[in-house]
Amino acid sequence: MTQKIRTRIAPSPTGFLHLGTARTALYSWAYARHYGGDFVLRVEDTDVARSTQDSVDQILESMHWLGLEYDEGPIYQMQRLERYKQVLDQLIAEGKAYYCYSTPEELDAVREAKKARGEKTLYDGRWRPAPGRTLPPVPEGVKPVVRFCNPPDGDVTWNDLVKGPITISNREIDDLIIARTDGIPTYNFAVVVDDWDMTISHVFRGDEHINNTPWQINMFNALGAPLPQFGHCPVILGDDGQKLSKRRGAVSVTAYEEGGYLPEAMLNYLARLGWSHGDDELFTREQLVDWFDGSHLNKSPAQWDPVKLLWVNAQYIKQADNQRLAALVAQQLVKLGITLQPDVVENHLPQLCALLKDRCDTTVVLAQWAAKFYGDVTPDATELAQHVTEAVRPAVATLKEKLSACAWDKASISAAIKEVLAIHSLKMPQLAMPVRVLVMGAAQTPSLDSVLEICGREKVIARLGVA
Template sequence: MTKIRTRIAPSPTGFLHLGTARTALYSWAYARHFGGEFVLRIEDTDVARSTQDSVDQILASMQWLGLEYDEGPIYQMQRLDRYKVVVDQMIAEGKAYYCYSTPEELDAVREAKKARGEKALYDGTWRPAPGKTLPPVPEGVKPVVRFCNPQDGDVTWNDLVKGPITISNREIDDLIIVRTDGIPTYNFAVVVDDWDMQISHVFRGDEHINNTPWQINIFNALGAALPQFGHCPVILGDDGQKLSKRRGAVSVTAYEDGGYLPEAMLNYLARLGWSHGDEELFTREQLVSWFDGTHLNKSPAQWDPAKLLWVNAQYIKQADNLRLAKLVAAQLVKLGVTLSAETIESHLPLVCALLKDRCDTTVALAAWAAKFYADVVVDAAEKAQHVTDAVKPAIAMLREKLSTTAWDKASIAAVIKEVLTANGLKMPQLAMPVRVLVVGTPQTPSLDAVLELCGQEKVIERLAKV
């Protein structure tokens, strides 16, 4: 059996798009499932738009998602000599040729064809043919190199996602494979790369389907083994339009900043176009075990922020508290709250354990945790509603008794019970105003647990602000 080798090849012209991240995930999982190898390639031949910042962001996104690669990153711009060798050989063998048609001439040909109701393909002016006399080479015009695409027949492949696909060679023309500046175009460079890197399976977005016939024809012209192609449907946004860099999509790293866990994003992305029975939540190991290239959806998936939040909330509930504490500490810094290493290691994990069941991101968790460390500003309306004159005597008694009690959950609970009995109150009548004063909100987890973690000095101080 041929060794499975997959790749992801993003263009560094912006952030790592969610669709590309999903394709990377599928390529990675497929390689891992079959004990193969996963390659990262940076397709940076769009020199005008490629940036180092984009490269850095792509690498950071891959690292955050845990999509470790076996080779790479490999940069196309470092392979220009290799592409030139292949192009020169193709020209020598009559499989490619120089084209001197100017942009203005090409535009005129296209417009004339459109006027006649014909497909606006290249007219083959510079394509060599037996007995054909080519025009004289014009002075001062830098040529492009075009591929001699077959003029008859069909290109057919059995797509891993879509099934059999056939496109007639009459529907495509002689592709430009090298620009006037000597830089290869995408459809040519990607073939040489996949050939040299022995890529066996290519997962990519279905916007590439129309490129595939050209690429297959170039593979065949080079005598190279064809990879198997799998074209995944696009991801749609809330508006039903393709989710893209130009349509409101944000970067993978923005979700990290937004308090999502990488395993939650990985789980959600995997289910966004693939399924394993009715499984909604699964580990990375389960994904690798199950992902054999089948059960990929043929229809577009819709990005659902609410579902992603739900998935993230499930993973936060399961997360190790010390790990959460370190993530929350980084979010707290953004809120102006900086904690000592000792607090992050010992106290913050207890706070996270208490609060994580009610939070769907580490940002939300940090907003809650901040109440235990930063000054709390009590909303005047909340205070007026809950801290009434009728309950103030009970709050004063609670404050007095808490100032002398042992500071543990059981002792605090006993004091609360004593104050309730002495004042003839039920728990909500006392607990809600105490919560408002101590943490600024009437709804929290168990009051005794909240007070214990807030600390005796802080609780006594805040209860005085009736």
């Protein structure tokens, strides 16, 4: 490619970073990185009534957590109002935009009348200048909006990076409002000026924007600006088959961070939710960048599958560095009321993570297991009754005695357990299950000798004493 690749993500700070927007950001980032281009973060904050600083902060935090580093930004639209006004004035001066004084009540009446006649409820163009046409007198006290002179005839066609060729007739769209009565630009106008000024070459976005694209292409053409290439990705569907959205049960990206997911797992899952590279299910960030050339994007909607996401996360937890996991688990333990000393997080907790991580699919679950080693354990009454019977109590007492005196390492603990089995003529499960329930509060754990070793002599002896 001779043109410098420049992509962007442009979230609206009216809530959390939606999963669909995060996926679009990922595709835009990966495409720019694949071709050695730039990735721009723009904050579309012209919806002043609904935009908040908390939302901006959450968006930036989500981008940082996912590792989607941007080369420029964040660029805020509300800091570019003078530029929008300059372009608006240019369009009005060239007869490509005009002031419209129709009141909301007048527009509603026009729409209702058209609907009653079975016509499309498009704006009737009553304030659009035309040769030989006399416009209505300007009403007093009415602040106008600015409308774009959309071509009345012809078609808009583009070769979509995802959908392929798309054609929409100009007769299907009307003269769009591009500035409100307060002078604040609307989405479709501001995005065109921004993409033009920022020399954006490729635009990936959700396919709910397909109907906006003809207006935007016509505005690019009216300004004599180069057109970016558009790629409209299908929506993500929730469990109910409906579009996943801020208003329909979607969870923020940061909620997954708090829920114990690793960013590389979320990135991997989001990438596969609408794109594929053969049968590869798991891949690194570097592989994604190497493979993501804009092809193999799905044309059909993707289904959000929380079970599959958990599986992906579990695979990454198994591969994760134990020191890194320890730091994450320590944060989760604080939420459980357990604060560890730095030396424990540095030295003991990584060993524990290594022992437990193969059976955990989030760091929350890993922390719940770790809490059994650092906090109090109350065995379930049902499991106590089932496993810690009168018949096995003498063996538990003997094990307590042997463990009080043996060296505290895995081999010595294992030897003590085998000695007790021989003394009481028991099989391993007959002793292991009640010991696990007493020490860990659960009948299923990793290997018993490993659990006892890492739990520590003092805790093990104290908990076996309950029997």
